[in-house]
Amino acid sequence: MAIDKYNLYINGRWREGEEREYFSSVNPFNQKEWAKITQASSKDVHDAVDAASKAFDSWKNVSGKERAQLLNNLAELIERNLNKLAILESTDNGKVIRETLTQMNFAARNYRFFAGYADKIYGKTIPLDNNDLFNYTKREPLGVVALITSWNSPISILTNKLAPALATGNTVVIKPSEHASATTLELAKLIDEAGFPPGVVNVVTGDYKTGNELTQSAKIQKVSFTGGTETGKIIAKNASTNLVKNTLELGGKSPNIIFEDANLNAALSGAMAGIFGASGQTCIAGSRLLVQESIYDNFLERLIEKASHIKLGNPLEMDTEMGPVATENQFKMIQKIIKESFKPETKVVLGYEHFKDQLQQLEGGYFIPPTILAPVDNESIIAQKEIFGPVLCVIPFKDESDGIRKANETQFGLAAGIWTENIKKAHRVANEIQAGTIWINTYRSTAAQAPFGGFKSSGYGKERGEEALYEYTQVKNIMVNL
Numbered sequence: 001m002a003i004d005k006y007n008l009y010i011n012g013r014w015r016e017g018e019e020r021e022y023f024s025s026v027n028p029f030n031q032k033e034w035a036k037i038t039q040a041s042s043k044d045v046h047d048a049v050d051a052a053s054k055a056f057d058s059w060k061n062v063s064g065k066e067r068a069q070l071l072n073n074l075a076e077l078i079e080r081n082l083n084k085l086a087i088l089e090s091t092d093n094g095k096v097i098r099e100t101l102t103q104m105n106f107a108a109r110n111y112r113f114f115a116g117y118a119d120k121i122y123g124k125t126i127p128l129d130n131n132d133l134f135n136y137t138k139r140e141p142l143g144v145v146a147l148i149t150s151w152n153s154p155i156s157i158l159t160n161k162l163a164p165a166l167a168t169g170n171t172v173v174i175k176p177s178e179h180a181s182a183t184t185l186e187l188a189k190l191i192d193e194a195g196f197p198p199g200v201v202n203v204v205t206g207d208y209k210t211g212n213e214l215t216q217s218a219k220i221q222k223v224s225f226t227g228g229t230e231t232g233k234i235i236a237k238n239a240s241t242n243l244v245k246n247t248l249e250l251g252g253k254s255p256n257i258i259f260e261d262a263n264l265n266a267a268l269s270g271a272m273a274g275i276f277g278a279s280g281q282t283c284i285a286g287s288r289l290l291v292q293e294s295i296y297d298n299f300l301e302r303l304i305e306k307a308s309h310i311k312l313g314n315p316l317e318m319d320t321e322m323g324p325v326a327t328e329n330q331f332k333m334i335q336k337i338i339k340e341s342f343k344p345e346t347k348v349v350l351g352y353e354h355f356k357d358q359l360q361q362l363e364g365g366y367f368i369p370p371t372i373l374a375p376v377d378n379e380s381i382i383a384q385k386e387i388f389g390p391v392l393c394v395i396p397f398k399d400e401s402d403g404i405r406k407a408n409e410t411q412f413g414l415a416a417g418i419w420t421e422n423i424k425k426a427h428r429v430a431n432e433i434q435a436g437t438i439w440i441n442t443y444r445s446t447a448a449q450a451p452f453g454g455f456k457s458s459g460y461g462k463e464r465g466e467e468a469l470y471e472y473t474q475v476k477n478i479m480v481n482l
């Protein structure tokens with residue numbers, strides 16, 4: 001099979017990297033190299049930043065109406081290429097096709113949503129004490145923005161950044177993850193076709209060195225980053241050296257809390273979707289399942305039964321429920337954690353043993369089966385460290401205050417689920433949980449309109465919704481002597 005080769009997209013042109021160096025993109029379902037991606041050099045990165053910087057001079061004056069038209073063109077092209085993009089992403093990172101199709105649809109929706117805002121970036125007129133003065137504000141774009149993304153949902157994560165950045169008049173340099181760059185480069189082809197002027201969007205590919213080079217550039221006005229918490233700290237440090245803004249979407253270890261008065265059928269589905277969706281490789285994974293003691297045994301039994309029927313398989317087949325994890329690194333790291341990081345009283349109540357027949361058929365893929373550990377002490381490493389895989393820690397709790405305390409006992413604060421039929425309790429608990437997103441009687445539901453972003457070590461800044469516009473604009477105040 002011919003191997004696809006991807007170059008860099010800089011200033012509206014496709015070009016080879018200066019050093020003509022490539023790295024492999026490996027399909028995690030069969031460990032086969034399927035694409036070659038350019039390793040950008042330092043000069044390539046600087047060329048991309050220069051192109052974005054030059055393009056900003058004219059792009060910032062393009063009318064909101066025109067920017068909206070281009071974003072809508074892009075949405076339409078994504079819709080026309082939905083299957084192709086979804087297949088490529090599933091090939092690249094192993095996510096099942098049902099999910100990648102949903103994510104491509106979401107991407108198109110997100111571009112349309114922010115297209116709607118492009119001609120509505122309003123300022124204010126401000127009444128003053130002195131009537132001889134007239135005061136107003138404008139919201140202006142920042143300039144060149146670096147968008148750095150992770151491998152787990154490349155297109156949908158990028159969309160959360162790119163759509164508001166372009167709608168508000170910024171230019172960008174994108175650096176996708178070295179583990180899944182292909183769909184971002186395919187998207188760049190659609191951006192080109194949509195008619196965006198050269199230099200408004202640029203894509204450089206490569207590993208952490210490329211990201212590091214990009215974030216240290218003095219011409220960047222902001223870094224919007226999605227990835228691990230430790231990398232986020234480096235990004236924030238670099239950003240502080242150049243005094244540039246940053247948005248950090250980092251890791252999580254989210255609690256999914258099941259109260260005794262929950263609709264247990266719905267809660268079971270929510271618990272499953274929370275951890276086994278995307279093979280657990282989502283920042284919002286409900287990886288700590290807190291179950292009230294009075295229903296603990298019964299709920300755990302039903303959960304094991306339901307999870308034991310999950311169909312592992314080829315991510316490109318529509319009936320596959322869980323694909324492989326995305327990289328060899330993840331595969332090894334998760335196995336190591338499952339073996340080493342929990343106390344003797346904790347048992348693997350579902351895992352390799354149950355899925356061994358299915359796994360035998362799938363040899364050659366980076367498959368980690370649905371794994372349930374119970375009962376887990378909330379303070380143990382396995383309950384505190386982000387695993388980023390289909391590994392669920394089941395943690396019993398006594399009552400409402402114990403549930404809240406355990407839910408908050410984590411360095412992270414990205415998301416939380418609350419399952420109860422008692423509406424007062426649901427709001428009380430939502431009020432107390434330290435997380436940027438709270439789901440009540442649902443889990444992993446998202447919307448273009450709903451702001452998203454973490455508390456505590458899960459980062460800062462918001463994506464999606466009106467809040468995202470403020471992340472990519474700065475307020476200018478103008479005082480006029482009448």
Ligand code: NAD
Nearest residue numbers: 149150151176177207208211212227228231249250251283
């Ligand atoms: P990662 O931090 O290893 O890499 C993310 C990106 O940063 C990649 O493009 C990488 O090349 C780049 N990078 C690495 N070192 C860099 C440096 N020193 N300077 C600049 N760029 C650098 O993360 P990952 O393994 O790709 O993704 C998994 C992590 O992402 C998990 O922790 C997950 O929770 C988090 N994540 C968060 C969200 C969210 O919205 N909060 C969404 C998805 C994933």
